[in-house]
Amino acid sequence: MEITQLISEIKRKKSFLCVGLDVDMEKIPAHLLEEEDPIFAFNKAIIDATHRFAVAYKPNTAFYEAYGLKGWEALQKTIDYLNTNFPEIFTIADAKRGDIGNTSSMYAKAFFEDLGFDSVTVAPYMGKDSVEPFLKFENKHTILLALTSNEGAFDFQTKKMDGLETYKNVLQVSKTWVNSRNLMYVVGATKAEYLRDIRDIIPESFLLVPGVGAQGGSLADVCKYGITADIGLLINSSRGIIYASNKDDFAEKATQEASSMQMQMEEIINGL
Numbered sequence: 001m002e003i004t005q006l007i008s009e010i011k012r013k014k015s016f017l018c019v020g021l022d023v024d025m026e027k028i029p030a031h032l033l034e035e036e037d038p039i040f041a042f043n044k045a046i047i048d049a050t051h052r053f054a055v056a057y058k059p060n061t062a063f064y065e066a067y068g069l070k071g072w073e074a075l076q077k078t079i080d081y082l083n084t085n086f087p088e089i090f091t092i093a094d095a096k097r098g099d100i101g102n103t104s105s106m107y108a109k110a111f112f113e114d115l116g117f118d119s120v121t122v123a124p125y126m127g128k129d130s131v132e133p134f135l136k137f138e139n140k141h142t143i144l145l146a147l148t149s150n151e152g153a154f155d156f157q158t159k160k161m162d163g164l165e166t167y168k169n170v171l172q173v174s175k176t177w178v179n180s181r182n183l184m185y186v187v188g189a190t191k192a193e194y195l196r197d198i199r200d201i202i203p204e205s206f207l208l209v210p211g212v213g214a215q216g217g218s219l220a221d222v223c224k225y226g227i228t229a230d231i232g233l234l235i236n237s238s239r240g241i242i243y244a245s246n247k248d249d250f251a252e253k254a255t256q257e258a259s260s261m262q263m264q265m266e267e268i269i270n271g272l
């Protein structure tokens with residue numbers, strides 16, 4: 001998907017919500033376990049219940065890989081369902097890949113060509129030649145981990161390297177890579193106070209921001225310095241939406257959560 005399509009969808013829906021599809025069989029309502037493919041049945045119900053309020057979906061591949069072949073099939077069915085029925089919706093494979101060049105090329109092929117995602121999350125640790133194979137794909141987006149939402153982000157990402165914090169190095173250096181226009185970045189909602197510095201380095205790039213809801217990050221805090229004229233944000237909530245209820249009313253409760261987030265976003269967009 002072209003970035004301009006994502007921006008017009010954000011403006012049309014007045015939403016920059018990304019719903020995280022992190023399916024855990026122990027948390028889904030019991031009646032779905034009788035379905036032939038419980039993971040896909042759950043995802044389909046969540047997508048049907050929330051797509052009016054969301055512009056992106058992000059399955060984290062760990063939650064599918066954990067169930068082996070069945071999990072991977074459910075992931076394929078989920079992305080096919082999205083691409084067929086909601087082609088205007090941006091899709092993110094949260095796989096956090098990155099390896100030597102020829103291996104990264106195969107990861108890129110897997111997520112962009114075989115599965116058909118619009119984007120994939122990638123770890124920057126192995127450097128330029130591990131990321132550039134992803135950037136070669138036109139109208140596909142590589143979402144580089146910059147400053148993550150977890151406590152461990154302080155172990156390396158905020159430590160200085162040549163006088164500059166590592167996450168700032170990631171932002172500065174990656175801007176110089178071939179096809180860097182295809183880059184987006186992950187910044188955790190729990191690190192909202194860093195967004196002013198981050199926007200100084202990458203004023204316009206899209207940010208995937210996980211960590212609201214279950215991890216305690218705040219939408220208002222993220223928007224304070226993170227939002228741009230084209231919005232430039234995709235705010236992800238996974239557990240806060242998909243497990244709003246673990247009973248038969250899970251889809252209705254997911255609708256309520258997604259709708260409430262969309263309303264807050266609409267207010268923010270209208271106030272710009």
Ligand SMILES: O=C(O)c1cc(=O)[nH]c(=O)n1[C@@H]1O[C@H](COP(=O)(O)O)[C@@H](O)[C@H]1O
Binds near residue numbers: 094121237
């Ligand atoms: O790349 C990510 O999406 C990600 C990066 C990060 O820094 N923190 C983070 O929580 N995530 C992912 O975002 C989702 C957050 O889920 P919830 O905390 O349930 O909303 C999970 O799939 C995480 O793996």
